[in-house]
């Protein structure tokens with residue numbers, strides 16, 4: 001059975017305008033894939049589409065071998081949104097235990113998930129009294145407790161201190177090593193180096209699909225933020241010429257291929 005996520009020619013409109021355009025990519029299992037791009041570039045929209053809560057205009061999204069949104073995926077996909085998604089009037093432990101019960105796993109799993117996000121000492125604290133960073137980690141624990149095969153995390157490290165950020169990224173990689181498909185969004189380019197693969201998105205279009213090292217090589221930049229800016233300044237036409245030379249590295253949407261053909 002196919003694993004990971006395959007997205008083909010995805011187009012999404014929101015508020016009457018296009019926010020994802022001809023988006024084609026694969027998100028493989030066993031890797032931490034970063035979805036990086038500026039605020040408003042379409043990261044959350046793409047994640048919503050993968051989870052099946054976003055109406056799409058056209059294209060296909062296959063998740064763990066099923067169409068996005070298939071009810072059979074509910075237990076297999078974990079999604080942590082940017083917005084609060086836990087009960088403010090319950091303790092951290094009660095929240096995570098509640099989700100553990102929903103997913104049919106035991107209290108021991110809840111205990112482990114709380115430890116994995118560094119919240120053991122706050123386990124008895126009301127969720128409503130947590131700091132922003134603690135709140136985000138409590139939401140993450142609720143998703144981790146079910147051991148999802150696909151984990152989608154929308155800016156999970158916002159508000160975390162450097163030590164916790166490092167620990168969370170290490171945990172994402174441990175999950176990937178066990179075969180989990182992990183997709184993490186960020187608009188902070190210094191997080192890009194922590195990913196195995198990068199999908200760079202700008203104004204709803206995929207502008208690069210590469211490893212951090214591949215991106216550095218292609219752009220001649222050592223810093224990934226500079227690499228992103230270099231891609232932007234070269235513009236779509238240049239990107240598409242890269243695509244024609246090196247198909248696996250860069251997006252090859254219908255639009256890209258058309259422009260690449262014109263540039264020859």
Ligand SMILES: Nc1ncnc2c1ncn2[C@@H]1O[C@H](COP(=O)(O)OP(=O)(O)OP(=O)(O)O)[C@@H](O)[C@H]1O
Pocket residue numbers: 014015016019037038039040041042043044045046187
């Ligand atoms: N409910 C909505 N109705 C109309 N337009 C929307 C809605 N939500 C988002 N948009 C628009 O869709 C575009 C993509 O938004 P999205 O939230 O996917 O971006 P993002 O990359 O996740 O941003 P951020 O990093 O700030 O979270 C933006 O232009 C945004 O204004």
